[in-house]
Amino acid sequence: MKLDHFGHEANDSRLPIPQSEIHFSGLKRNQYTLSLLNEGQRAGLLDNREAYVIQNRLLLILQDLIRRYTQGKSSSVTTETAENILASVLYAVDAYLASLENHDKAILCLKTGDIADLYEKGVERVRQCFEETKRLYNEVKRQKLDVPVEAYNTTIEESLPIFLKKYGILFDAHNTMASMDYPLALDDMRLQGIFYIKQYLERLQIENRFCFKFAREDLLRLLENFGSVCRFDYRIELFNMFELVLNNALFSVLSGGDAGQIRISPYQFERLERMFSYADASEIRKMIREAMTRLQHNLQILDPKTVAYMNECGQNLIRRIVNAAEYHNLQAVIITDMEEKIQPVVLSLRAGDRMSDVRLRRLLDEIIRSETKEEKVRLIQSNFFSLHDYLDMLESDCLYGDEYDALYASFGDMELAILAKIVFYEELRNGSGDLLSIIRQKEDAEPDWQKRLIGFLKRLDASRINGIDKLIGKIDYEEISFY
Amino acid sequence: MNLSRLFNSMSLSIPEQHLIELLELNEKTQPFGLTLAPDEIKQLLAERNRVLHSYGRLELGIAATKEIIEVFSESPHIRQDHYASTLNELHEIFYFLKNETEDKIGDAKLIGIMKDCFDNECGGSLELLRSKLEEFAADFRIEAMRDELLREGEDDE
Structure with missing residues (x-):
C-alpha cells in the first residue's frame, strides 16, 4: 500500500524524492491546491504571475462547468452555486496533486502542467474512487451485523445509498452530503467528499469483520x-x-x-x-x-x-x-456481564398485547365519566395491562389532579421504575446522579402525567426511591418502546 | 479565493467588447425607434454589475442583457426617452426573478414571461410588473415545492 503525502492511499508507485522549502504545516489536505499556491508563493517556488495564470486557468474550467451546469439555459448563477462548483473543481485537482509523490512535484505540476489536463486526471481519480466506493458499499451491506442499533442500520441501509445516489462528480465532488450518524471508532474528518466516504466504509468494514x-x-x-x-x-x-x-x-x-x-x-x-x-x-x-x-x-x-x-x-x-x-x-470501561434482567410482572411490554383502538377509546370514555378517583383507578387496574396502553391512557388526559396520585399510589416499585425510566431518560443517561437527586432537582415537566409523577415521587421516602432506582438499573431498555 | 473579484479581474478587457456588442444591437432596435448611446451602455453595464452583486450572482458574458434588449425593444410601451432607464429597471427585475425562482427557469423563458406580462397585464408599468412577478415567483416556488414532494413520494414508493 502506498500513501499520498497526507497518509492517504495513493496510486502512484514511484519512489518519493526529497522535500524542499515547502512547509508541510502550511498545507491542507482539504484545500491542497489553494494551500499549495499560497505556500509555493511564500517559498518562492511560484511567482505572482504564475499564480495568476494558474488561477485564471482554474476559472476557465469553472466557466465551462457553469455553462454545463445551466445547460446553456442561463448565463448567470448565484455566487453560492459558482463557489460550490469551484470547490468541486479544486477537489478534483486536489485529488490528482495529492496523489503525486511529494509537494515539490505537485507545485512543479501546477507550474508547468496543463491545468485543464490536471483537472481531467483529477476527475478520473474521483470517478475511480466513486466506483470503488460503490463496490465497497455493496460488500459492507452484504456483511452487515445483525444488531438492533438504529444509527448503524440507518447509516448502512439509508444514508449511504442516498449519498451514492446523489453524489455528483462534476458539480458536487467535494460534498459529503450524507447523514451518517453511526460513529466509527476512529474517524478522519480531514477528508471530504467521496474520499471520506470510501475511508468511512473501509473502516466500517474492518470493524464489521472484527465483530463477526x-x-x-x-x-x-x-x-x-x-x-x-x-x-x-x-x-x-x-x-x-x-x-x-x-x-x-x-x-x-x-x-x-x-x-x-x-x-x-x-x-x-x-x-x-x-x-x-x-x-x-x-x-x-x-x-x-x-x-x-x-x-x-x-x-x-x-x-x-x-x-x-x-x-x-x-x-x-x-x-x-x-x-x-x-x-x-x-x-x-470494563463492561461486565450483569445478572439476568428482572421482568416486570404486572405490565406487559409487548406491543402485541395492546388493546384495539376502539376498546381503548371506549375505556377512556368510561374513565372520564367515572365519578370518583377510586372508580377510575379500579377501571384502569382491571383493564390496562400493556405499557403501551398505559402510556396512551396517561397521554390522553383522562385523569385530572389527584386522580394521578391515586393511580400512582396503586403502583408497585416496578411500575414506578418503568415510568420513571421514561420520564427521566435524559437525566439517567447523562449520569446526572442517583434517582433521588434527579427527582429532587427536577422542577417541572410536560405533559401533566409526568408532572404529577414527579410530584408523587418527591413525596416518597428515600429508601423506597433507592429501591426503585435499583430496579431501573435492571429494567431491560430493549423492551420498552420509547414512542 | 474571492470569486467575484477574480471574475472581475479576468474580465478587465471585456467591458470594451461588451460595449461594442451592445452598440451593434442598436441596428436591430433602430426600427422600433430605440437606440442606446455609448454612455448609456456604460451606465447600463455598471448598473447590471451592481444588481448582480447585490443579488449575489455571477454572470458569464452579457447574453441576458442582449436578450432583454432584443425582446423588449419590440414592446409598444417603451419609448426612446425612457428606454435606458427602463432597461436598468428590467435588469433589476430579471435578476431578482432569477433568484426568486431559484434558477429553475432559463433566461430566455423568463424574459419572455416578463415581456408578456409587461405588455399585457401591466400595460407597460414597471411598478406593476415587479409586483405581478413577485406574485408569480411566490406561486412558482410553491408549485416547485409541491412537485418536489411528489417526486420524493414517488422515490420512496
Missing part, C-alpha cells in the same frame, strides 16, 4: 450490558460497537479468558480491577499492548490495516483505563 469473529448472542448481551451501565437505550444511542467488542476481547485475554470471548464475568472484573488499580500508566500500556498482540495472534488477524486500526484504538483504551483506574470508575 464473536458470537452474535455475546455481542447482543454486551450491548445490553453497556446500555445498563450507561443507563440508556443502546438501540437509539450513538456509540461505536467495535470499540466495545475490542475492549472486552482484550479484557478477556487479560483476565485469563479466551480471545474469542467478550463476556466478562464479575469475577474477571474483580481480577482486572485489581490489576489496573495497582498498575501505573506505563504498566497498563504494556498490558494492553501485550494483550493486543495475543488477541491478534489468537484471532489470526494479519491484515496490516486492521492491525494498525486495532493498535490505534488500543491507545484510546489505555488512556481510558488509566483515567478510570485513577477515579475508581473501571466499571464504565
Whole structure:
C-alpha cells in the first residue's frame, strides 16, 4: 500500500524524492491546491504571475462547468452555486496533486502542467474512487451485523445509498452530503467528499469483520450490558460497537479468558480491577499492548490495516483505563456481564398485547365519566395491562389532579421504575446522579402525567426511591418502546 | 479565493467588447425607434454589475442583457426617452426573478414571461410588473415545492 503525502492511499508507485522549502504545516489536505499556491508563493517556488495564470486557468474550467451546469439555459448563477462548483473543481485537482509523490512535484505540476489536463486526471481519480466506493458499499451491506442499533442500520441501509445516489462528480465532488450518524471508532474528518466516504466504509468494514469473529448472542448481551451501565437505550444511542467488542476481547485475554470471548464475568472484573488499580500508566500500556498482540495472534488477524486500526484504538483504551483506574470508575470501561434482567410482572411490554383502538377509546370514555378517583383507578387496574396502553391512557388526559396520585399510589416499585425510566431518560443517561437527586432537582415537566409523577415521587421516602432506582438499573431498555 | 473579484479581474478587457456588442444591437432596435448611446451602455453595464452583486450572482458574458434588449425593444410601451432607464429597471427585475425562482427557469423563458406580462397585464408599468412577478415567483416556488414532494413520494414508493 502506498500513501499520498497526507497518509492517504495513493496510486502512484514511484519512489518519493526529497522535500524542499515547502512547509508541510502550511498545507491542507482539504484545500491542497489553494494551500499549495499560497505556500509555493511564500517559498518562492511560484511567482505572482504564475499564480495568476494558474488561477485564471482554474476559472476557465469553472466557466465551462457553469455553462454545463445551466445547460446553456442561463448565463448567470448565484455566487453560492459558482463557489460550490469551484470547490468541486479544486477537489478534483486536489485529488490528482495529492496523489503525486511529494509537494515539490505537485507545485512543479501546477507550474508547468496543463491545468485543464490536471483537472481531467483529477476527475478520473474521483470517478475511480466513486466506483470503488460503490463496490465497497455493496460488500459492507452484504456483511452487515445483525444488531438492533438504529444509527448503524440507518447509516448502512439509508444514508449511504442516498449519498451514492446523489453524489455528483462534476458539480458536487467535494460534498459529503450524507447523514451518517453511526460513529466509527476512529474517524478522519480531514477528508471530504467521496474520499471520506470510501475511508468511512473501509473502516466500517474492518470493524464489521472484527465483530463477526464473536458470537452474535455475546455481542447482543454486551450491548445490553453497556446500555445498563450507561443507563440508556443502546438501540437509539450513538456509540461505536467495535470499540466495545475490542475492549472486552482484550479484557478477556487479560483476565485469563479466551480471545474469542467478550463476556466478562464479575469475577474477571474483580481480577482486572485489581490489576489496573495497582498498575501505573506505563504498566497498563504494556498490558494492553501485550494483550493486543495475543488477541491478534489468537484471532489470526494479519491484515496490516486492521492491525494498525486495532493498535490505534488500543491507545484510546489505555488512556481510558488509566483515567478510570485513577477515579475508581473501571466499571464504565470494563463492561461486565450483569445478572439476568428482572421482568416486570404486572405490565406487559409487548406491543402485541395492546388493546384495539376502539376498546381503548371506549375505556377512556368510561374513565372520564367515572365519578370518583377510586372508580377510575379500579377501571384502569382491571383493564390496562400493556405499557403501551398505559402510556396512551396517561397521554390522553383522562385523569385530572389527584386522580394521578391515586393511580400512582396503586403502583408497585416496578411500575414506578418503568415510568420513571421514561420520564427521566435524559437525566439517567447523562449520569446526572442517583434517582433521588434527579427527582429532587427536577422542577417541572410536560405533559401533566409526568408532572404529577414527579410530584408523587418527591413525596416518597428515600429508601423506597433507592429501591426503585435499583430496579431501573435492571429494567431491560430493549423492551420498552420509547414512542 | 474571492470569486467575484477574480471574475472581475479576468474580465478587465471585456467591458470594451461588451460595449461594442451592445452598440451593434442598436441596428436591430433602430426600427422600433430605440437606440442606446455609448454612455448609456456604460451606465447600463455598471448598473447590471451592481444588481448582480447585490443579488449575489455571477454572470458569464452579457447574453441576458442582449436578450432583454432584443425582446423588449419590440414592446409598444417603451419609448426612446425612457428606454435606458427602463432597461436598468428590467435588469433589476430579471435578476431578482432569477433568484426568486431559484434558477429553475432559463433566461430566455423568463424574459419572455416578463415581456408578456409587461405588455399585457401591466400595460407597460414597471411598478406593476415587479409586483405581478413577485406574485408569480411566490406561486412558482410553491408549485416547485409541491412537485418536489411528489417526486420524493414517488422515490420512496
